[in-house]
Amino acid sequence: RTPFGYFRPLCMATFLADLRLWGLSPALFHLTNLTFIALSGVLLVLVIRRFTRDPRLAGLAGLLFAIHPYHVENAAWVAGRADPLFTLFFLGALLAYDRWRSAGRGVPLLALLLFEAALLAKEAAISLPPLLLLIGLCDRGRRPGAAELSRGTLPILGVALAHFLLLRPAALGGPGFAPLSGFGTH
Numbered sequence: 553r554t555p556f557g558y559f560r561p562l563c564m565a566t567f568l569a570d571l572r573l574w575g576l577s578p579a580l581f582h583l584t585n586l587t588f589i590a591l592s593g594v595l596l597v598l599v600i601r602r603f604t605r606d607p608r609l610a611g612l613a614g615l616l617f618a619i620h621p622y623h624v625e626n627a628a629w630v631a632g633r634a635d636p637l638f639t640l641f642f643l644g645a646l647l648a649y650d651r652w653r654s655a656g657r658g659v660p661l662l663a664l665l666l667f668e669a670a671l672l673a674k675e676a677a678i679s680l681p682p683l684l685l686l687i688g689l690c691d692r693g694r695r696p697g698a699a700e701l702s703r704g705t706l707p708i709l710g711v712a713l714a715h716f717l718l719l720r721p722a723a724l725g726g727p728g729f730a731p732l733s734g735f736g737t738h
Contacts, residue, residue: 559720562641562672563634581630588636589626593618595643602650603687638674641666645680652704653694659703664711671715678716681708 566584574580593614601610626632645666652660670677684705688695696705 557724558634558675559724560634560673560675561723562669563637563674566633566637567630578630582627585627585630585633585636588633588640590618592636592639592643595640595647599643599647599650602647603691634674638670638677641670641673642677642680645670645677646683649684649704649708650694653696653700656699659707663704664707667708668711668715671712678712681705681712684708 567581570581570584596617597610597614600613601607604610626635645663648666649660649663652658652663667677667680670680685696
């Protein structure tokens with residue numbers, strides 16, 4: 553649990569790992585953030601190339617991602633690590649799911665594990681199931697059939713529900729951060 557009531561144990565674990573590996577060296581904490589940003593850029597190139605089959609577009613998207621000013625905060629402010637860490641696992645889950653979807657065997661175990669890792673890094677990972685459905689709506693070749701829905705989409709939704717309805721409340725002793733909790737009647 554973070555001081556603000558967020559449930560980001562994977563992010564907190566990376567801070568602990570940095571502390572144990574580097575001591576209190578801020579430069580090496582920043583290096584870890586830069587490494588996560590660079591790896592996320594590489595994964596973005598792979599995802600864009602897989603979805604568009606256009607290496608130039610993928611390279612341009614990766615370059616724009618890498619030089620975008622948003623990442624200055626994540627590299628300069630060590631506490632901003634949740635964003636690049638979440639992005640790394642989120643893109644990994646998206647890529648793993650699409651590769652599983654192409655093979656069509658079993659369940660997307662790697663995608664499920666990476667999705668849970670993304671959820672443990674930052675709550676915004678909950679956007680993966682709707683994104684997968686949106687991709688299916690926009691790309692006829694990726695529309696989920698009955699087998700994909702039962703072996704892929706439902707397990708992804710199951711992980712999301714288990715995370716937010718069971719794991720998170722059990723770890724926090726309640727829902728944790730609730731942005732609208734101050735509104736309404738008491």
